[in-house]
Amino acid sequence: MRFHDLRHSxxxxxxxxxxxxxxxQERAGHARFSTTHDLYGHFLEDEDNEAVSYLDELFNKPAN
Incomplete structure (x- = not known):
């Protein structure tokens, strides 16, 4: 294991x-958010799926 692997992990x-x-981004020392997103953005997909489920709940509430 290299030091960079530990940093990435x-x-x-x-x-x-x-x-x-x-x-x-700040902890990584990246000047641009796009760099951070390209490297670690795959976890944002989980958040996007969570957001979709929240909106699904909102728009699919049964009528009273």
Whole structure:
């Protein structure tokens, strides 16, 4: 295992645990958010699926 692997694993874990993307970007030292998103954005897909389920609940509420 290389040091860079440990760095990547720790930043991925922070992203997975819900740390704001901007905070992960700053911790990584990336000047651009797009760099952080390209490397760790796969966890944002889970959040997107969660958002879809929330909207599904909102629009599919049974009428009273």
């Amino acid at each position: 720790s930043l991925t874990y922070l992203s997975y645990k819900g740390l704001r993307a901007k905070a992960v």
